[in-house]
Amino acid sequence: MGSTACFIIVSRNDIPIYEAEVGSAIKKEEATHQHQFILHAALDIVQDLAWTTSAMFLKAVDRFNDLVVSVYVTAGHTRLMLLHDSRNEDGIRSFFQEVHELYIKILLNPLYLPGSRITSSHFDTKVRALARKYL
Amino acid sequence: MIGVGKIKQYSNVLDKPLSRGKQEFCLQVSLSAFAFLFSELVQYNQTQVDNIAELERRLEDAGYAVGARVLELLCHRDKGNRRETRLLGILSFVHSTVWKVLFGKVADSLEKGTEHEDEYMISEKELLVNRFISIPKDMGTFNCGAFVAGIVRGVLDGAGFPAVVTAHFVPMEGQQRPRTTILIKFAEEVLRREARFS
Secondary structure (H helix, E strand, C coil), X not given: CCCCEEEEEEXXXXXXXXXXXXXXXXXCHHHHHHHHHHHHHCHHHHHHHHCCCCECEEEEEEEECCEEEEEEECCCCCEEEXXXXXXXXXXXXXXXXXHHHHHHHHHXXXXXXXXXXXXXXXXXXXXXXXXXXXX | CCCHHXXXXXXXXXXXXXXXXXXXXXXXXXXXXXXHHHHHHHHHHHHHCCXXXXXXXXXXXXXXXXXXXXXXXXXXXXXXXXXXXXXXXXXXXXXXXXXXXXXXXXXXXXXXXXXXXXXXEEEECCCHHXXXXXXXXXXCCCCCCHXXXXXXXXXXXXXXXXXXXXXXXXXXXXXXXXXXXXXXXXXXXXXXXXXXXX
C-alpha cells in the first residue's frame, strides 16, 4: 500500500521536458499512460488559472476519481505538475520549491536550450530522492 | 593562496547553493573583463554576417538567452517566488530589479509612448555595454544595445508578454553622446489580456 504520484515538468510551449513516476505504489503499465493523460488534460485549466494570481504554487487545480493534480508555475511559465492521491499540501509545496531550485540550476547552464528535455541523470536522482522525502 | 581552501568544492552543479549567501562581494564581474568579452562577441558576429540587420539580430538572440535565465533566477532569488501577471508589474521589474542586478543601478527612466498605446521606453544615459564602443559612420543606426534589447525581450517573452524590443540612439541637447532608448512594443494579445483584467 503506497502512494501514487506522477510528476512532469511542462515547458512554456506545452512540451513535457521531464517525466517521472515517483509514487511508492506498484505501477501498472496502463496507469502510467492514464496519469500522463490526466496531467495533460489539466494544462488548460492551469493556463487560465496562472494569470489570475501572482503566487507560484497553485495547489489543487483538477481532480480525477481520487487523484488530485497540483501545479506550481514558475516565472518563465514552466509548469511543474504532480498527480497524487495524498493530501499533504505542505509536503507537496516543499517538494515543488526544491525541484524549482534544481530546475533553475539546469536552466542557468548556457548550453541548455530552454524548452528542451532535461536529460541529466543527476537531476533525475535528486528529484526521486526529494519525492521520497516529501511525498 | 589564502582562503582558497575555504571555498567548498561541489561535485555537481545541482548541489551548489543558488542564493548568494555571504559571498556577495566575491561574485562580481570586472567591467573590463566584461567589456573585453562583449567586444569579442560583437567582432566575432561581424565576421559571420553580411549586413547590419543580421548583426543586430544575432546580438539580440544572444541577449534573449540571458533574459530567459535572468527572469527565472531573479524571481526566485530577489522576489521571493512571486510571478508578474500585469504589464506595469513586469515593466517595473525590468526597469529596477533586472537593471540593478545586471548593471548595478536602476534604469534612468521608464516612459509610456505617446503615439501608440502599446509602446513603452526605458532610457539610459549611457548603456554599460556601449561604454567602450564607438560606431563608425558607415554603420548607420546600428546599436550594440541590441544585446540589452535582447535581454529585455527574453525577460518579457518568458513572463508571457511577447514584445518587439529595439535599441535606439536619441541625440540630446547639450550632450556629446546620445542617450540610448530601449523601445518596447507589446503584441496585441498582451494588450487584450490587460484590458480583460483591468
